[in-house]
Amino acid sequence: MRSFFNTILRLIVLLGLIALTWRFFSRRSSIPCPTWLSWLVELDNPFFKNYSARAIMQHLALEPGMKVLDCGCGPGRLTIPVAKEVGPAGQVTAFDIQPGMLQRVRDKVEAENLSNVQFVQGGAGEGKLGRNQYDRALLVTVLGEIPDQKAALAEIFESLKRGGILSVTEVIADPHFQRRDSVIRAANSVGFVEKDFFGNRLSYTINFEKS
Ligand SMILES: C[S@@+](CC[C@H](N)C(=O)[O-])C[C@H]1O[C@@H](n2cnc3c(N)ncnc32)[C@H](O)[C@@H]1O
Numbered sequence: 361m362r363s364f365f366n367t368i369l370r371l372i373v374l375l376g377l378i379a380l381t382w383r384f385f386s387r388r389s390s391i392p393c394p395t396w397l398s399w400l401v402e403l404d405n406p407f408f409k410n411y412s413a414r415a416i417m418q419h420l421a422l423e424p425g426m427k428v429l430d431c432g433c434g435p436g437r438l439t440i441p442v443a444k445e446v447g448p449a450g451q452v453t454a455f456d457i458q459p460g461m462l463q464r465v466r467d468k469v470e471a472e473n474l475s476n477v478q479f480v481q482g483g484a485g486e487g488k489l490g491r492n493q494y495d496r497a498l499l500v501t502v503l504g505e506i507p508d509q510k511a512a513l514a515e516i517f518e519s520l521k522r523g524g525i526l527s528v529t530e531v532i533a534d535p536h537f538q539r540r541d542s543v544i545r546a547a548n549s550v551g552f553v554e555k556d557f558f559g560n561r562l563s564y565t566i567n568f569e570k571s
Contacts, residue, residue, distance in 0.1 A: 434456065436464060458481075540566065
């Protein structure tokens with residue numbers, strides 16, 4: 361029994377070290393969450409209810425016909441429910457740096473028979489998003505994976521319509537977790553104004569407005 365607990369403890373320490381190393385090197389270069397780990401991204405962690413797709417959706421105030429950017433969409437945990445909510449008159453752009461993640465979203469879009477999702481492969485800050493396009497932009501556990509956060513946020517700011525909302529969600533269980541004050545500082549530096557805060561220090565969503 362004792363050796364069992366020792367093994368578990370070692371495993372936890374090892375995972376912690378991997379997470380810290382990953383976080384450290386992500387500050388300098390892009391090391392995105394690999395596609396084979398997308399099943400982990402999709403788990404609705406029971407310990408962090410604010411992080412569930414359902415909770416995040418509730419804070420977006422979506423309406424039929426809206427245009428939404430899912431920046432760092434991963435396997436489409438949010439892309440699919442958002443596409444259903446904005447309906448055929450609306451549109452979602454699934455944007456991710458990894459083609460493998462976009463393929464996962466494509467498979468789901470086909471299975472759900474949705475026609476209002478477009479796919480763009482690239483990194484935020486690389487100039488691939490248009491100007492004054494979107495009513496909403498989502499950054500759900502993505503910001504910490506982006507080395508040049510200012511460039512990424514500035515591009516998202518430009519891509520939103522005036523009055524558009526950037527919704528940033530972070531959870532402590534993510535190795536790239538970003539603290540509330542650092543997210544606010546980065547968003548303010550490109551012109552966003554904090555509008556709403558939901559959750560707590562360990563798991564939260566902040567909505568910023570392009571006013
Ligand atoms: C932890 S996953 C989160 C996925 C999704 N937002 C969710 O919550 O289910 C982070 C995603 O951000 C993507 N990503 C990382 N850096 C990016 C960048 N510079 N631009 C766009 N996507 C990026 C990764 O490829 C990965 O799919």
